[in-house]
Each structure stands twice: as C-alpha cells, then as structure tokens.
C-alpha cells in the first residue's frame with residue numbers, strides 16, 4: 318500500500334498563482350490537496366476549486382492559522398506536505414521531498430532554498446539575511462544546523478501531531494523546526510529550486526511584512542529557548 322500523502326496550501330489572495338501550483342502537483346499520486354483560503358478578497362477559492370483542490374475557509378488571518386485549519390481538515394494521512402500558494406516553490410519537487418519519509422529513513426524533510434545558487438538568488442536579501450540569523454540562533458540554542466526556514470516541507474503525520482503546533486502567523490515555520498529538534502525527530506534538508514513569486518509580494522517584499530515576520534521569528538526562537 319503506498320502511503321497516503323496530503324498537501325496543505327495556505328493561500329491569501331493568490332488567484333493568479335494557485336492554479337499554476339495545483340497544475341504542477343502530481344495529483345494522481347496524492348491522497349488529498351487542501352487549499353486553505355485565508356480570508357482572500359479575490360477569486361483564490363474559485364480558481365483552486367476549479368483546479369481540483371478541496372478548499373476550506375479560515376477566517377482568522379495568518380499563515381499559521383491557515384496551516385492549523387489545514388491540519389484540522391486532514392483525512393488521516395501518513396505524510397503531510399506544506400507548500401506556498403504563490404508559485405515560488407516548484408510543486409513537482411514534492412516527489413523528492415517526500416521520498417526520505419516514504420522510505421522510512423526520516424520523519425521531517427525541509428526543502429532548502431539556500432543550497433542551490435539560483436534559488437538563493439531568488440530570495441530577497443532581507444529574507445536571506447533574516448533566515449541566516451534565525452538558523453544561526455537555532456544552531457546556537459538548539460544544536461541543530463538548518464540552512465533555511467523554507468515553506469516547502471514534509472512531515473510524518475504522527476510526528477506532526479506529536480509536536481503540537483500552535484503558532485497562528487509568521488512563527489509557524491521556525492516553531493515546527495525547533496519542536497522537531499526538541500522531539501528528537503529524524504530531520505534532513507534537501508535542496509529545492511525557488512523562484513520569484515507570482516503576484517504582489519506581501520511579506521518579504523514589504524518593509525512592514527519583513528519587520529513583522531522577522532520580529533515574530535526571533536521572538537519564537539527565544540520563546541522556545543525558555544519554555
């Protein structure tokens with residue numbers, strides 16, 4: 318029996334990209350694809366539904382809230398994959414992201430955008446430096462060397478439940494990475510391709526977005542140093 322792989326895509330106003338993301342996913346090998354529409358004001362939900370995804374609504378704004386809603390909607394998978402809805406990831410790379418979990422070697426696989434030069438170049442400088450600072454602090458405090466806080470990742474469903482995710486916005490990715498280390502999960506990073514997003518940048522391309530996300534990420538690292 319091939320393992321059941323469920324995909325969660327948090328989406329806020331991604332009508333121009335969500336169809337591209339869904340078209341590039343190997344739908345026939347996946348158990349379910351859940352697009353979490355996070356209070357979009359455009360046609361994200363309609364485009365996602367027309368592209369074959371199961372769309373669920375999350376009214377509470379925030380990347381983490383959308384991911385938590387996606388988890389609550391899961392249909393008993395073996396593996397859960399997260400990727401963004403702005404077409405900055407290469408959805409077809411899902412096969413290499415899930416392979417180490419399918420083979421039973423790993424519990425948690427992260428797609429790093431900091432390994433391939435062309436991917437690194439597609440990250441805005443503030444995102445690159447912000448990530449470098451965050452992974453440096455994680456290594457200092459939690460003794461695990463990550464290279465990125467990338468959105469494209471796969472985790473065993475049982476491990477995901479065991480770490481008990483809580484964050485409702487930008488602290489989500491770093492919370493999962495710290496809790497995975499604290500829980501002793503088997504973790505690897507694989508290089509993934511990354512490109513500029515489709516549509517207008519909401520976070521890394523804006524000063525306020527970068528500041529809010531950066532502050533929350535650093536706050537989350539220190540929070541889990543204490544608790």
Ligand SMILES: Nc1nc2c(ncn2[C@@H]2O[C@H](COP(=O)(O)OP(=O)(O)OP(=O)(O)O)[C@@H](O)[C@H]2O)c(=O)[nH]1
Pocket residue numbers: 326327328329330331355378379380383400401402403405514517518519520521522
């Ligand atoms: N910005 C933002 N994105 C959200 C929210 N809820 C869900 N998302 C989705 O979360 C994913 C990541 O958000 P992005 O805006 O791409 O964040 P980013 O990649 O750090 O920065 P940019 O791509 O430069 O905007 C995308 O698929 C968004 O549509 C939210 O409340 N705010």
Ligand SMILES: [Mg+2]
Pocket residue numbers: 401403405514
């Ligand atoms: Mg993005």
